[in-house]
Amino acid sequence: MDDIFSRPKLSAAERNFRSRIAQLASGRWFLRGTLSHRSGKCGKPNCRCARGELHSSLYLVQSQQGKPRQICVPQAWQARVRQAVHDYQQMQHLIEEVSELEWKRLRERKP
Ligand SMILES: [Zn+2]
DSSP states (O other), rough: OOOOOGGOOOOHHHHHHHHHHHHHHHTTOOOOOOEEEEEOOOOOOTSGGGGOOOEEEEEHHHHHHTEEEEEEOOGGHHHHHHHHHHOOEEEEEEEEHHHHHHHHHEEEEEE
């Protein structure tokens, strides 16, 4: 079988990128976007925020088909969402590295 993953021409660097992609791909959540902290008032007149102690909220912001959108991340989800955003960026970085190696292979016409 002509399995590209076991192709002997892969460099050690490329095998390393590919194995990290495989590890990352299994059992992780991925979220594209950036996290942004905002502080504001909830609107309740008796709340501490009305006296100047603003609430801090975490938002996930992303561009979807050219339009920006955002979603508030509840406290209970923050660790998971932070991890998913981090893993997405990590995956994107690894795929970019593999793409760059493939670009060089194409340029040099080395199969
Ligand atoms: Zn409030």
